Amino acid sequence: MNDSTPDVAEREETGMMSPGSQRRALETTKTLSKRERGFKRSSMVQLTLVRFREFVREPEAVFWTFIFPILLAAGLGIAFRQRGPDKVQVGVVTAANSAAVIQSLKKDSTLVVESFDDSAAAKALRTGRIALLVVPTARPDSVRYVYDKGRSDAANARVIVDRAVQMGAGRVDPVRSADTFVTEPGSRYIDFLIPGLLGMNLMGSSIWGLGFAIVTARSKKLLKRLMATPMSRAQYLASFLASRLVFLILEIVTLVGFGHWAFGVPLRGSLTTLLLICLLAAVSFGGLGLLSASRARTTEAVSGIMNFIMLPMWIFSGVFFSSANFPHAVQPFIRMLPLTAVNDALRLNMLEGASLAAVMPQLIVIVVWGVVTFFAALKLFRWR
Amino acid sequence: MVPSMRRPLESRRHSNGEALQNSGSALRVQGLRKAYSDVVAIDGLDLQVEAGECFGLLGPNGAGKTTTIEICEGLLAPDAGSVEVLGRRWETDAKELRELLGIQLQDTQLSEKLTVDETLTLFQSFYRNAREIDEVIDEVELGEKRSSRVGTLSGGQKQRLAVACALVGNPRLIFLDEPTTGLDPQSRRQLWDLIARFQSEGRTIVLTTHYMEEAERLCDRVAIVDHGHVIALGSPRELSDSIDVSNLPPPEPRKTTATLEDVFVALTGRHLRDE
Numbered sequence: 001m002n003d004s005t006p007d008v009a010e011r012e013e014t015g016m017m018s019p020g021s022q023r024r025a026l027e028t029t030k031t032l033s034k035r036e037r038g039f040k041r042s043s044m045v046q047l048t049l050v051r052f053r054e055f056v057r058e059p060e061a062v063f064w065t066f067i068f069p070i071l072l073a074a075g076l077g078i079a080f081r082q083r084g085p086d087k088v089q090v091g092v093v094t095a096a097n098s099a100a101v102i103q104s105l106k107k108d109s110t111l112v113v114e115s116f117d118d119s120a121a122a123k124a125l126r127t128g129r130i131a132l133l134v135v136p137t138a139r140p141d142s143v144r145y146v147y148d149k150g151r152s153d154a155a156n157a158r159v160i161v162d163r164a165v166q167m168g169a170g171r172v173d174p175v176r177s178a179d180t181f182v183t184e185p186g187s188r189y190i191d192f193l194i195p196g197l198l199g200m201n202l203m204g205s206s207i208w209g210l211g212f213a214i215v216t217a218r219s220k221k222l223l224k225r226l227m228a229t230p231m232s233r234a235q236y237l238a239s240f241l242a243s244r245l246v247f248l249i250l251e252i253v254t255l256v257g258f259g260h261w262a263f264g265v266p267l268r269g270s271l272t273t274l275l276l277i278c279l280l281a282a283v284s285f286g287g288l289g290l291l292s293a294s295r296a297r298t299t300e301a302v303s304g305i306m307n308f309i310m311l312p313m314w315i316f317s318g319v320f321f322s323s324a325n326f327p328h329a330v331q332p333f334i335r336m337l338p339l340t341a342v343n344d345a346l347r348l349n350m351l352e353g354a355s356l357a358a359v360m361p362q363l364i365v366i367v368v369w370g371v372v373t374f375f376a377a378l379k380l381f382r383w384r
Numbered sequence: 385m386v387p388s389m390r391r392p393l394e395s396r397r398h399s400n401g402e403a404l405q406n407s408g409s410a411l412r413v414q415g416l417r418k419a420y421s422d423v424v425a426i427d428g429l430d431l432q433v434e435a436g437e438c439f440g441l442l443g444p445n446g447a448g449k450t451t452t453i454e455i456c457e458g459l460l461a462p463d464a465g466s467v468e469v470l471g472r473r474w475e476t477d478a479k480e481l482r483e484l485l486g487i488q489l490q491d492t493q494l495s496e497k498l499t500v501d502e503t504l505t506l507f508q509s510f511y512r513n514a515r516e517i518d519e520v521i522d523e524v525e526l527g528e529k530r531s532s533r534v535g536t537l538s539g540g541q542k543q544r545l546a547v548a549c550a551l552v553g554n555p556r557l558i559f560l561d562e563p564t565t566g567l568d569p570q571s572r573r574q575l576w577d578l579i580a581r582f583q584s585e586g587r588t589i590v591l592t593t594h595y596m597e598e599a600e601r602l603c604d605r606v607a608i609v610d611h612g613h614v615i616a617l618g619s620p621r622e623l624s625d626s627i628d629v630s631n632l633p634p635p636e637p638r639k640t641t642a643t644l645e646d647v648f649v650a651l652t653g654r655h656l657r658d659e
Contacts, residue, residue, distance in 0.1 A: 029515065029554055029585065030515065030516060030519070031513040031514055031515055031554045032513070032514060032515075032516065033512065033513055034512055037508070037509070037514070041505060041508065041509055042509060043506075043509040043510050045509075046505060046506045046509040047506070047509075049502075050495065050498060050502070050506055053497060053498060053502065054495060054497045054498070057497040057533075058497065217495075220492070220493035221489060221491050221492045221493065222492055222493060222494060222495065224459060224489060224492070225487070225489055225492040225494075225549075227459060228457055228458070228459055228482070228485070228487040228489070229482060229487075229507060229510040229511070229553070230479060230482040230483050230510050230511060230512070230553075231510040384459070
């Protein structure tokens with residue numbers, strides 16, 4: 001047995017006054033090495049967890065990242081939905097033969113038929129409640145239509161009503177026709193909108209997520225405090241990207257999932273390519289976020305910088321309406337904006353099913369922006 | 385367990401000389417200069433802090449204390465002069481020095497959204513060898529608050545957490561910049577005990593304070609800094625003895641009786657108020 005053991009215990013018990021035991025205390029303070037602490041308590045995991053916690057514990061941030069885009073998509077999707085061919089409202093004046101006419105008209109599902117007496121019929125026509133008025137005559141083989149021929153829906157109603165009346169009376173068409181109806185998701189406004197909103201969201205959460213958090217830490221002198229530890233600066237920055245990537249998946253799933261489930265927005269391209277576009281976009285916008293945050297000392301200053309960067313892209317990069325609306329001369333510049341590239345790539349992938357090779361020009365724009373902004377940011381960055 | 389506050393410096397220097405590698409001095413600063421755009425903050429400052437010592441930097445606001453400390457912490461680069469911390473230099477051994485130092489800055493606000501536990505686990509994760517969170521939390525008496533968010537802590541508790549963050553890396557030398565400013569007497573005494581315990585383990589403390597009573601109580605030696613250089617250096621007793629008493633105003637009556645703070649602590653007790 002080691003006979004020095006009781007000696008040490010005794011010395012520690014008697015206090016730390018003797019020179020030997022003082023040294024001992026410093027050396028025997030129980031510490032854990034990085035390996036003993038394990039993966040979960042490694043600095044990369046802890047820094048990333050901090051990012052998560054700071055985000056999740058900020059209800060406003062969660063709202064603006066996840067709830068707001070969905071509300072926006074739902075609102076705009078409903079406002080600009082396509083209702084299909086409108087029903088045609090027609091009236092029939094009550095008369096001896098009107099029952100037969102009404103029966104014929106009701107066979108056509110695009111017609112909504114109401115019967116009126118003379119004066120009510122005139123009023124309904126005048127106020128536009130009905131597009132056309134059918135006036136049966138005393139003879140069963142004769143009918144009169146009253147309508148305003150300047151109204152396109154009235155002229156349309158004339159065609160539909162007449163066809164129904166003739167067929168009801170036994171007309172047989174010489175040519176048998178059949179209809180095949182198609183609906184084409186991909187051409188509606190909501191289909192245009194969802195990729196745009198996704199692009200905007202990727203930009204917003206990357207730029208805000210990095211810019212705001214870093215400047216907040218700087219203004220609270222927390223950045224300086226962290227610099228006084230052995231923390232790796234690269235890991236600190238990487239933790240923002242790591243947490244962004246996790247939230248990125250959630251953002252894609254909520255927004256694209258919502259559009260797909262609620263409005264049938266198509267996902268024609270490969271999901272892997274979609275994910276790759278989003279990933280590159282998030283990292284690239286992270287560079288812009290870092291650049292915005294590289295010098296600013298106050299959150300007010302960085303908010304101004306970030307809005308200055310993002311506002312032009314909200315307008316020019318085709319989020320809510322196509323960037324083709326802008327004059328031809330500025331199109332080359334618009335195409336060089338990172339958000340334009342992201343939105344174009346997302347639409348090509350989701351709506352047109354474009355392959356990875358087909359979105360390569362956009363991906364190059366995205367990557368170049370990322371590389372340039374990251375290097376500029378690291379060059380300018382102030383850790384204090 | 386708290387050792388007597390003031391032991392003769394000579395014996396301390398002797399006993400702890402070997403506790404630190406390489407050098408008997410924990411900190412050696414020579415000819416330090418630092419100018420900002422409009423003012424010269426430090427103008428030829430020299431300091432030497434021995435291993436195992438509790439050293440106080442005193443001086444009015446704007447005297448250059450914080451700038452000096454931040455240069456020693458490797459957070460600021462001096463315009464001129466040399467700094468040697470634990471026998472190492474920032475220019476060549478920054479990474480290693482960060483592992484050996486514990487730091488509490490004057491105005492750091494830790495993230496309000498994190499809990500005490502999470503904050504300490506984060507700081508722990510940066511160090512190659514770090515102390516157990518539980519132990520450090522016990523030491524700063526934040527056990528009941530360990531799962532509270534930092535934003536809900538009182539000023540004293542936040543300050544203790546800041547000190548805990550300085551201790552978790554098992555440092556040999558800690559820099560405390562006005563650690564007790566704004567604390568109630570209970571929290572301040574608790575922090576004094578903590579500092580004394582830290583020192584009793586053979587570690588070194590460099591602190592700044594505006595409370596002369598605190599410096600007298602804690603520090604083996606103090607340097608009084610003004611206009612960017614040291615104007616007086618020595619143990620609190622030596623400095624007191626160096627003053628020509630005939631120039632002082634007549635002694636106040638309370639010098640011989642208890643101070644108001646003694647009364648306050650006697651009446652309200654020494655236990656920490658965390659409500």
